[in-house]
Amino acid sequence: QMASHLLFVFIILPAVLCYSPSFVDLETKGSNQSSIRFLVVGDWGGLPTAPFTTKIEWATAQEMGRTADQLGADFVLALGDNFYFKGVRSVDDPRFQETFENVYTARSLNIPWFVIAGNHDHAGNVLAQIHYSKLSQRWNFPYFYYELNFRIPKTDSTLTILMLDTVLLCGNTDDFQDQKPQGPTSNAQANRQLLWLQQRLASSKADFLLVAGHYPIWSISKHGPTSCLVKKLRPLLVKYEATAYLCGHDHNLQYFKESDIGYIVSGAGNFMDPNVKHRHDVPKSSLKFFTGEASTLGGFVHMEVTKKKLVITFLQARGTSLYQTVLSKRDL
Template sequence: MASQVIFILFVTLPVVLCSPHFGGLEPEANQSSIRFLVVGDWGGLPNAPFITPIEWATAREMGRTAEQLGADFVLALGDNFYYKGVKSVDDPRFQETFENVFTAKSLNVPWYVVAGNHDHAGNVHAQIQYSKMSQRWNFPYYYYELNFDIPHTDATLQVLMLDTVLLCGNTDDFQDGKPSGPESSVLANRQLLWLQERMHSSTADFLLVAGHYPVWSVSKHGPTDCLLKRLRPLLVKYKATAYLCGHDHNLQYFKESGVGYVVSGAGNFIDPDMRHRNSVPRNSLKFFTGKSSTLGGFAHMEVTDKKLTLTFIQARGTSLYRTVLSKRNL
């Protein structure tokens, strides 16, 4: 009976825990912060040359930024391989669009990965399996937890990585579709229960939740109704520091109900579309860029025991916007 109970609990609420301390890297002697990069929608092209000029420029600048400002890891927030993901763990796209592009020594750090809608058009399980083939690709399950101690302090950072496609359903980007509802309500509810339990029990000084679809966006896809209904109330209730995502191919930042919302989806394409500017709360949008002249971009974050500093960086090599988020008041 005991073994049966454990099995049921696991099936109902799979808890995949990762507790890396800089992915096995030792912090520098005088380091008292965690630094990382956030990039989404970076997944190249299915045909030669398998990358876009924006992905190439973004990868190059990510390497420079990681070297100059520091990066202990990278959060890769979906649409890792355009347009239909990968077919198997041996798919050459892993080399053509990832390994052969992000080649800077400073990017030889753990990459923590979640899937986007284009990944779900292929074999997401193969991306999970690739974690066994690559020393830096970390994708243990569709959704999972990361815990970090901020070196030489008592402060902590927790990151909850979500699969928003399992939660809300897939969408056809070419039709500007909205997620049509989860393929399995059982799997969607299982993930939501896991998330609620982890957020409820979190004592981290900084709590980040990351997925692919945006909660708020002024661009092509706009706000995701499913996440407004199912995720946003949890972010507010449990005082999340920020929600990180991609999906729209630009850089955006919102502050709403005490939560920061980061859209970092400019890793492969760039889109100036602001058709949903009136679909977000008034005065919530603090920053937006989708200019082709930036050549793409990403976010750099640094977390100390007192604050989280967010900087948007364009692939041309300059910072575009910076803001500071405070530690959680629990």
Template sequence: MAFALLTLLSAVVGVTLSYPAAFQDLGGNGNNRTSIRFLAFGDWGGLPSAPYVTTVQTATAQEMSVVAERMGADFILALGDNFYFKGVESVDSPRFQETFESVYTSKYLRVPWYVVAGNHDHAGNVKAQIEYSQRKFPSYYYELNFHIPNTGKTLTIIMLDTVILCGHSDDFTDEKLRGPLRAVDANRQLVWLQERLAQSKADFLLVAGHYPVWSISEHGPTKCLLKKVRPLLLKHNVTAYLCGHDHNLQYLEESGVGYVVSGAGNFLDSDTSHLKRVPKDSLKFFTGQSSTKGGFVHAEVTNNKLFLTYFQSKGTSLFRTVLSQRQFV
């Protein structure tokens, strides 16, 4: 394969991760720099039949390459729904070539891809994505740690499987979460999350999953995450939560936590039907217009700031915001 899809999921749900998680190697790119850069996008999984891609997906991939070349990208966070509409069935699925390798061909995108599974992935065989990655980790959820080059500061990203945590969503029927398939697995992940957040001393702490905590669009806020995850984000002074699921770009901010919705990798949806279900004045940016031709987020983490820039695929930035490093009492 052209380059490894570092799914970093797992074939075994019930195994606990070792502590502390190892720090990721940025390679030679960190020698003369003082920041980490990455791209974040979700819902990029093409189509299950010819031509196996959408125009939004190809346009987004092209602009991701342009931005990665100009602004830098050490890795990519892929936020779920990696293969529409029912994931893949086996490690030999042609979809890996048709929807992934044949699209993200730029040398600037040949960086580690850290991926979580979305509801459409769970409709198929998530283990096949794990096997394809050729990289085994002991859980569908995992932790990434990075040294920010030449600063003495650290970045931690906690990757969640929100489908295991909250249940499956069938976008073709009632779209409602059905609750976790196995309560024991959901609880185990939640306990793990609590422990990792409580122990983290990272200067920047991000959490990423597929389902949104807050969203004004079609799926709206996820009740399960509002109950189980949002209190932990607030308690442990998490910098930001990143997700997909709704097919647009949003930025919300509540109680000092940034909420990034970046689900415009394959389709676009301008729906704002849940605008009144988010906290007042929390919405800072939204676009789901077809004229954007898709989009994604570029992040840069420096010694004391997290810069988030939203790009549309037709070649311009749409919104930028800045978050500060965590403060410990």
């Protein structure tokens, strides 16, 4: 197992490091669309036993379909904990059907899903999730971490999203022990990812620059801030003027504005948690919005990027918008 895993890492890395930005082609041709719209959902991964889903996953999936239909969606960002509680075993694990394909069935969700792994995925076989990209029309998971570049139609603006593996950066956690990440299993692997990230941030000319991972930088809920990311990732976001950081891990919806960066927690795809025990562990007055009420039935985020701004809307599965905010494009 280990040997093949290492082989995979070495084969793929040169392509990651010798870099030329390729743009993702979205199906916006022929439409009069002049923005890019997408959904952000985390911690959506069902259950390991029948019926393999939760009521919240179902309700959220239905509302995601309606929202994609009404507000438009060109793709979905799936921010980890894709399969509770121990990921998948292999590329033909039935969980891909039971918890993903059979649940997000709306026509409007038959769009690219860009995926990263969470701590529960790392309890199983993440390479199997990566390889599933070859078997699925919409599942896109090219490597543990990767870059997405988009042109905003009918404008000269661009959007870049850097997709991270925060478990490889910070270590895994046992959620049932309420642990914090204790440090990466491989320092070399963590440093390589961090170096890649710094290079991509430093050279980015994108008008909108988003970074996405599973663990939060800021959270007031059960897991709270991830000190490893506060130390290693936040300074890079500030230094290179990222627009926003997107994550899940805590099972609710949260929004922070801090040092001119938006911090979005969208971890309400499968469970809801109203816990606010870390409310004093985030920068003063940075929290702008929080909901963890079970009565919302779950939730997700809709984003729209236009020539000049990024509109962020938090939605509940009950079908109403809970909070909306706007971030402006980078002043390069």
